[in-house]
Amino acid sequence: MHALVLTGPGEAEIQDVEAPKAEPGQVVVNVERVGVCGTDAELFSGEMSYLHTGRSWYPLRPGHEWCGRVTALGEGVCEDWLGRRVTGDTLLGCDRCDRCRAGRHHVCADTGEIGVSRGRPGALAEQLAVPARALHALPDTLDSTLGALVEPGGNALRAVRAAELRAGERLLILGTGTIGLLAALFADAQGVEVHLMGLRQPELAGTLGAAGVWTRPALPDHLPWHAVIDASNAAELPALALDLVEPARRVVYIGLAGTPSTLDTRDLALRDVTAGGILGGSAGLADTIAAYADGSVNPRPLVAGTVGLADAAGILAGHRPDDAGPGPKFHIDPRR
The missing domain is CATH 3.90.180.10 (Medium-chain alcohol dehydrogenases, catalytic domain)
Structure with a gap:
C-alpha cells in the first residue's frame, strides 16, 4: 500500500x-x-x-x-x-x-x-x-x-471541562488555532461567554459564536476572566494566563511551546488559582462524537x-x- x-x-x-x-x-x-x-x-x-x-x-x-x-x-x-x-x-x-x-x-x-x-x-x-x-x-x-x-475535539472538550465554568460565565482562550477554536465551540455550546486572543483576529473566529476576538494590545482590562485556557504555542502565554484569570478560579494548559515557559508558583498560590494540564483527547472522544452527531457543535x-x-x-x-x-x-x- x-x-x-x-x-x-x-x-x-x-x-x-x-x-x-x-x-x-x-x-x-x-x-x-x-x-x-x-x-x-x-x-x-x-x-x-x-x-x-x-x-x-x-x-x-x-x-x-x-x-x-x-x-x-x-x-x-x-x-x-x-x-x-x-x-x-x-x-x-x-x-x-x-x-x-x-x-x-x-x-x-x-x-x-x-x-x-x-x-x-x-x-x-x-x-x-x-x-x-x-x-x-x-x-x-x-x-x-x-x-x-473527533480526536482534536476530544482534546478541546477536556480543556473546557477542566475550566469548570457555569453557563453565563466568561472564558478567555489564548490561541486561535484548531484547538482554541474547537474549545470555543464546545464552551459556547455549554452557554459560556467565549473570548479569544491571538496574534491576529481571524475572520473565522468571529463566526463561531465568540463574544470577542482580541489581539493582546486590544484585550479589555475591565472584564473578569472566570477561566483561561492556553491553547497557544507561545512560551510567554502560560504566565499571562495566570495573570489574567480571576483569583480562586482555573487556568488550563493544553498548548505546548517549543521552548520552556516560566510560571511563578507564588502567584499561583497567593491568588489561589488551580492550574491543570491536558494531554490527549481519550476521555473526551465519545462525548465529542455525540456533540457532533446531535449538531450542538459544528x-x-x-x-x-x-x-x-x-x-x-x-x-x-x-x-x-x-x-x-x-x-x-x-x-x-x-x-x-
Missing part, C-alpha cells in the same frame, strides 16, 4: 510499504480522512521534542487524527466491528499497569501514540492497524470530515481544504493551497 514516510527533518516521500495485518486484538481500517496538526508539522520539521528524547525516530509514518472503515478483524475481536466506520484513540497504553486499569492509559509509562511515538505507524496511509480496544464507532450521520475532527468551518496523499508533504511544510478556505485545519484523503 502507499504511505507517507518521514525520512528525516524536512524530508518526506510516499513509499510502497507492506499492508498491515490484523494481529490478535486488532482490526485493519481502510483510512478515509486524516487531519494534519501541529504535532505532525513538528515531526516533519524535526522540532518535535520526542525526536530529541528518543521517544520518536525516523523513519516515521505520521497521522493520528483519522477515520475509516474496518475491513479485517484479528483473533478475539468482536465481529460487530467488521464494516463499521470508526475513529480511534491515539494514545495506547500497555493495558496491564495500574494506570491503564484505572482508566488513565493516556499517561501509561509505556504509552505509544499512533503516528507519533514508539514506532507506531500512523494513518497517512491507505490502511491502518488499530487495537480494537481503542476504537470508537461513528454514527452514519458523521461524514469523514467530522470523523477526522466544527466543519475549521477545515480549510482536503488534499490527496501526494500533497501531504507540502501541507506539513506549511504550504497553503490557493483555493484553501479560512480554517486552520487541513485534511488528507489517502485514497486520492
